[in-house]
Amino acid sequence: MSTQLTPAQLRHAIRTGEHTTNTSGLCQGFVQCNVAILPKAWADEFLQFCQLNQKPCPVVAMAAQPGDTNLVEIAPDFDIRTDVPKYRIWKHGELVDEVADISNVWRDDLVTFLLGCSFSFEEALIADGLEVRNISEGKNVPMYDTNIACREAGRFHGNTVVSMRPFKPADAIRMIQICSRFPSVHGAPIHFGDPAAIGIKDINKPEYGDAVTIKDGEVPVFTACGVTPQAAIMAAKPEFCITHSPGHMVVTDIPNSKLAIL
Amino acid sequence: MSTQLTPAQLRHAIRTGEHTTNTSGLCQGFVQCNVAILPKAWADEFLQFCQLNQKPCPVVAMAAQPGDTNLVEIAPDFDIRTDVPKYRIWKHGELVDEVADISNVWRDDLVTFLLGCSFSFEEALIADGLEVRNISEGKNVPMYDTNIACREAGRFHGNTVVSMRPFKPADAIRMIQICSRFPSVHGAPIHFGDPAAIGIKDINKPEYGDAVTIKDGEVPVFTACGVTPQAAIMAAKPEFCITHSPGHMVVTDIPNSKLAIL
Numbered sequence: 001m002s003t004q005l006t007p008a009q010l011r012h013a014i015r016t017g018e019h020t021t022n023t024s025g026l027c028q029g030f031v032q033c034n035v036a037i038l039p040k041a042w043a044d045e046f047l048q049f050c051q052l053n054q055k056p057c058p059v060v061a062m063a064a065q066p067g068d069t070n071l072v073e074i075a076p077d078f079d080i081r082t083d084v085p086k087y088r089i090w091k092h093g094e095l096v097d098e099v100a101d102i103s104n105v106w107r108d109d110l111v112t113f114l115l116g117c118s119f120s121f122e123e124a125l126i127a128d129g130l131e132v133r134n135i136s137e138g139k140n141v142p143m144y145d146t147n148i149a150c151r152e153a154g155r156f157h158g159n160t161v162v163s164m165r166p167f168k169p170a171d172a173i174r175m176i177q178i179c180s181r182f183p184s185v186h187g188a189p190i191h192f193g194d195p196a197a198i199g200i201k202d203i204n205k206p207e208y209g210d211a212v213t214i215k216d217g218e219v220p221v222f223t224a225c226g227v228t229p230q231a232a233i234m235a236a237k238p239e240f241c242i243t244h245s246p247g248h249m250v251v252t253d254i255p256n257s258k259l260a261i262l
Numbered sequence: 263m264s265t266q267l268t269p270a271q272l273r274h275a276i277r278t279g280e281h282t283t284n285t286s287g288l289c290q291g292f293v294q295c296n297v298a299i300l301p302k303a304w305a306d307e308f309l310q311f312c313q314l315n316q317k318p319c320p321v322v323a324m325a326a327q328p329g330d331t332n333l334v335e336i337a338p339d340f341d342i343r344t345d346v347p348k349y350r351i352w353k354h355g356e357l358v359d360e361v362a363d364i365s366n367v368w369r370d371d372l373v374t375f376l377l378g379c380s381f382s383f384e385e386a387l388i389a390d391g392l393e394v395r396n397i398s399e400g401k402n403v404p405m406y407d408t409n410i411a412c413r414e415a416g417r418f419h420g421n422t423v424v425s426m427r428p429f430k431p432a433d434a435i436r437m438i439q440i441c442s443r444f445p446s447v448h449g450a451p452i453h454f455g456d457p458a459a460i461g462i463k464d465i466n467k468p469e470y471g472d473a474v475t476i477k478d479g480e481v482p483v484f485t486a487c488g489v490t491p492q493a494a495i496m497a498a499k500p501e502f503c504i505t506h507s508p509g510h511m512v513v514t515d516i517p518n519s520k521l522a523i524l
Contacts, residue, residue: 169453169454169455169456169459170452170453172454173438173450173451173452173453173454176435176438176439177438177439177442177450180439180442188435188439189435190432190435191431191432191435192431192434192435192454193431193455193481194431194479197431197479217456217459219455262524
């Protein structure tokens, strides 16, 4: 699959089953989103959870009404039932299926949330000349459970999950400046340095993703991560919900630069 | 001396000899500046040095012409010969006098530079709820020589001097955001963490100012410091120059918020 496809072309290829793999590195310059689809009976509390925990759970877009399958603000032709390469279907917190199309399980009470993802700020970091270690090492970013509690909203609760990227201090300062411009993709990091200070047991054993090299003179920099809302959903165990499969994101028509507040 | 004086009132009190001490904590909300006054034969190279090293040497204002004693952009009534509480007069890099008025040594070839000072960003940090340790401990900020070379300009050269303020990592991230808004008062820090990485030998023995407490879980955060241009001037040994005495600053009519770029 060429990386030169427009978002509309890629979504069409996904919809027709021509593209079935992850979206990492595709349609560079355009926002990609995490997906959470919840029944209306759970959606209000989930939105409140996101509102109370905006750094890990930045809502880029949500369906105007339960049952809506389009979200015009992210793309005029978008259809949430067909435009994600791979979906995960969950019942009572258990993964029950992984599918390429959710048209046959769609319900009129389902509310779609699209959440910001780190691809947007990683692109800005690389454009500024910073090395993003998980990318240069061809790995998934390492992610860790922390002891930083999210604010509860109804049945949704849990601790913040963070991703980690190592930088030299001067580069970390620049990274903080750049990421501060992107509040809707997790914004500035929430911690750097001592992993134990936020309850991380072993920096070399991430709970999600892959460990990356931390070189001499570098400090680990920790950013709130989109796995946080997924973990909160799994813990809340709604009778039914749908997420994207990791790395298989919604590709929007929104340029990454549109997420920059300055 | 009341802290409630306007900058114009304080400058008048300084001019008339009523106020002779340092300006720390006075006229809160208004920009205070470091002073460097150099003969024209040295001024062009000094300006280039500042241009090449903007983080330690941010020029807030400079005289339009050699010999000018007013700088209308900082205050309509300003007179550099009388409006600083205490001046230091240097010859060939040696301190030769400390005076309250430089009218009798003024020369038509002297060029006045006003450089940004950390008071402006410290006020913004405190307003945001951060603890600035040198202020809470009633000390001068600790300052250190580093191994970070400035870019040379003619006869001016030297290493960057940094000030240090300790913060917990989350507060350091916020401090970086706030200071980034104030490029004309040294901007974002240039290093945090390991002092040895920038050539600091002993964090408890600053070359200038006082040591401050670094608490458990805090990291030292290092900001380029206005002592850098002073040290470069001392090393260049111009036959004649004038600076302010430490802490005895120019108090301007410029609100600190005007220095914020966003």
